[in-house]
Amino acid sequence: MNAEEIKKSLEGRGAVMEVGSPNDAYAKYFTGRSWLINLSEDKDIPVYNVTFENGAHTFWHIHHGTSQVLIVESGRGYLQYEGKEPQLLLPGDVVTIPPEAKHWHGAAPGCNFQHISLSKSGEGVSNEWLEPVDEKEFEKL
Template identity: 90%
Template sequence: MKAEEIKKSLEGKGAVMEVGSPNDGFAKFFTGKSWLASLSKDKDIPVYNVTFENGAHTHWHIHHGTSQVLIVESGKGYLQYEGKEPQVLHPGDVVTIPPEVKHWHGAAPGCNFQHISLSKEGEGVSNEWLEAVDEKEFEKL
């Protein structure tokens, strides 16, 4: 699906943020296609709009030295912490993912999804990208 088709689909469900450019720099850490739009020029706390196509999601990952805040804008998605059941994400939900917690997030099967992502950058802060989410488990959602 192209960015314009995703945008049109999500606008009908209340999306207001731009879809952005293909998220090619992080594509190897995602299953499915995603787009990224920078919403802030602040180098210490960057703010991004992340758009996921139908069923696209991140691999498991850990944020070291910072938490991550997700503000759900449109569509339906999931967030799962290692060892816990996935939680459904709906527009208006705000979640804070603590530092050092293994997790993944993204669009639900059959749904496009957008969230704003905020996390600190700088010295002592990094993302550790891990294995892909088990697709058989994901398809059960």
């Protein structure tokens, strides 16, 4: 699917946010395609709308020095912390991922997915991108 097809699919499920541009800068840390649009004019409080194609998801990663808040807008997705079972994410869900928690998130198999991501930026804040999610485990979802 291209961005316009995904937008139409998500709008049919109540999505109101723009899909954005291809997430080329971080594509190497994602399985599948994603799109990104910055919603904030404040460089210290980045707010992004992230759109995932069917089954697309991040690699495992850690946010150092900040938590990350995900607000699910549309579709169906998952969040998993290391050592725990994946958590289903549905529109309206809000989760706060604590600093230093190894995790991944993204679209469920066969579903497009959108969430807003908020975290702080600045001194002492960084993302550590790690290994891809085990695809055999992901396909069991």
